[in-house]
Amino acid sequence: MSDRPALSADAPEHPEPEVEHAFDRLVGEGRERLTRPFLPLLCTGLLGGIDIATGVLAYLVVMAETGDHLLAGLAFSVGFVALLLARSELFTENFLVPVAAVVAREGTVGALLRLWAVTLVANLAGGWVLTWLVVQGLPRLRATAVEAGTTYATIPVGLQSFCLAVVAGVVITLMTRMQHGTDSTGVRIVPAVLFGALLAGGQLFHSVLDSLLVFAAIHAGADVGYGDWLPRLGWSALGNLVGGLVLVTAIRLLRVPHRVAQARAEG
Template identity: 30%
Template sequence: MNNFFSPAEICENMVNGCNNKAKLPISKMLVLGIFAGVFIGFGAYGFTVITSGAGTGFEATFAKYIGAGVFPVGLMLVVICGAELFTGNNLMTLSLFKKEITVGAMLRNWGVVWMANLIGSVLLAWLMSQSGLYGEAMTAKAIGIAEAKCAIPLMPVIIRAIFCNMLVCLAVWMQSGAKDIIGKIFAIWFPIMLFVLSGFEHSVANMFFIPMGIFCGADVTWAQAFLNNILPVTLGNIIGGAVIIPACYHFTYAKKSAA
């Protein structure tokens, strides 16, 4: 007996899960969305801790590798403990393509969860800024991350966001194929580690990284945070996670072929 599902079975599992997400009451979306923002923020904080003391060259690369290996704990918490993450929920288009949910139900989920993710991420960032955990090196790292993210030109930031959510949604897809916790952990770990190591852009992670930098004194305004990064990254994440991955897998595993 296999301890994993086939790709066609994964597709069916994902559709059922997305159908359930569309039915969630707004109150539960808010609570679980705030939790997801906090969970992803925990992973981002861990990444900052590990990379803040690194120098240059190989040392910096190795620290980024270790930090990228810690970051996936955020999505592990979201998937295994239960939370609502905007980028993962982009896969709800699978159910839309099968006409099992409406556009309105999907957009309702996306809108509420995106705002809840933002609330959780910014709240965690503010609390961390008041915690005394950000010493000189951590503060400098937080400022550097925020300023660098807001300086990325529009087209590159959208491209990086597309690739990011392709990997995030593939991680969510793969963990749905595992029948045990260990399988889910490994399915999540490697794609998420890869996107962080590659320098791709994740809207919810940036909802923590950039506000954290602002609270630490970064030369970034809130308008720049949203217009230069968070909103275009959200768009790129939707292209990667709500269009490319679901469209391909719906065509290959969910759509019935003509006789």
């Protein structure tokens, strides 16, 4: 006979309550994001772009002083900390949370596409303004801005850049998942710093961050333009979506199929 103790008849069928709680939290917040009126949604996206642009400022300052991508990446994480504490929103943070709500039938695909479109455009607009201010106010950063932004404005649209974009989508969505696993603001700051440093220091291909670096380079007089940037924005956004939705969000939701089914039945 086996020495393994028999399971109690009262044992829970699904022994991961913390995972189920995280799913419920994601659905609840996702519902709120999907039903947000246009003006608050626009403002939240604009502020998100400004917050990320403060990270770009920190990145350029440290890069100009040290020439070290890892230190500059660590400095960039101030942008993600600002996003967290100011409760603004980044386009790539909207893969896990609102998608969970749509899967649970607490929102529609149309509302999700509206959220993505408005947030991305607003992020870029807010970041464009602040990067212009940075370049005009700190001309000593222009050479660094030109070098950093030109790298992304001229990266070939191909397999390597797509893989970098997929990894960037994975990194951001994992950060979002970790932050929604706790109620502690202090604990949430840790993944903001770690993953922000990984994203920028690892020179991954992120649709918003790299767009702001390209904007800074254009403002600084680099020999690149918006025609160089636009196809790379689409390519990086596609890769970010694949990484965030397929490699993180879908697998996370498969951990709680019974809760997904229950939520869909209730919805």
